Amino acid sequence: MPYEPPPELQELTLTEVAELVAARKLPPVEQWQPENTGDSHMRIAADGRWFHDGSEVKRPAMVRAFASLLMRDNTGQHWLVMPYQKLSIEVEDAAFIATDVKRDGDGLVFRLNTDDLVIAGPDNPVRAKGDPDTPAIYVTVRHGCEARLNRSTYAQLAEMALESDDLSVSSKGAEFSLVPAG
Structure with missing residues (x-):
């Protein structure tokens, strides 16, 4: 199924935004407690660009997919969380x-x-x-x-x-x- 970005923000009402937010199916990362941890070799630069092993991730769909798996723990460490693995990710400022x-x-x-x-x-x-x-x-x-x-x-x-x-x-x-x- 092809990705369709939401309409321009200025065209949406608060009710329409709330409906779009509610309809977005995000992975339940808060429910996953994987014991296997590692390093993703990924970094989110302060300007929002994503990198893997030093190379920029250029595909917006990949960035959106990875972003849906992000969480930050109480120590401030960011993680990519999957059902069976949790990988650290370096975040320079904000995710x-x-x-x-x-x-x-x-x-x-x-x-x-x-x-x-x-x-x-x-x-x-x-x-x-x-x-x-x-x-x-x-x-x-x-x-x-x-x-x-x-x-x-x-x-x-x-x-x-x-x-x-x-x-x-x-x-x-x-x-x-x-x-x-x-």
């Missing part, structure tokens, strides 16, 4: 890059470099890191993994935050400051 954002009603929706859609809220918080001069904004994706907002997405979100007195945004009843904690 995903948020490439677009849209506010619709009481929700903020992010599109990722893998075409995943994420609705920010209590289960997918937005957090500010860095310092006030060089902030970095992240949104939780799934299984402990995060997406870092690229420059244009950060600018879009900052414009929304400027509407509030405290440089914050809200989504699905949760409030998120875009000012890094000192």
Whole structure:
């Protein structure tokens, strides 16, 4: 079955995004507890590009497939998890890059470099890191993994935050400051 990316984010309502997110069938990596562990020889660069043994993974379908198997444990280590094996993967910054954002009603929706859609809220918080001069904004994706907002997405979100007195945004009843904690 050929892959069909979701429509452009600006064309979707929050309800349509929620339906697309619910319909996406992701592997149940949180249920798998493989004892066999190893190294994937893979790396996700800070700019979102994937590498295996030093060569860039150029096929978007492969990146999407690998990304669906990602999780991050409590120590911050990222893993590719399969039913019988768990392989470490080096992640320079965040596993995903948020490439677009849209506010619709009481929700903020992010599109990722893998075409995943994420609705920010209590289960997918937005957090500010860095310092006030060089902030970095992240949104939780799934299984402990995060997406870092690229420059244009950060600018879009900052414009929304400027509407509030405290440089914050809200989504699905949760409030998120875009000012890094000192």
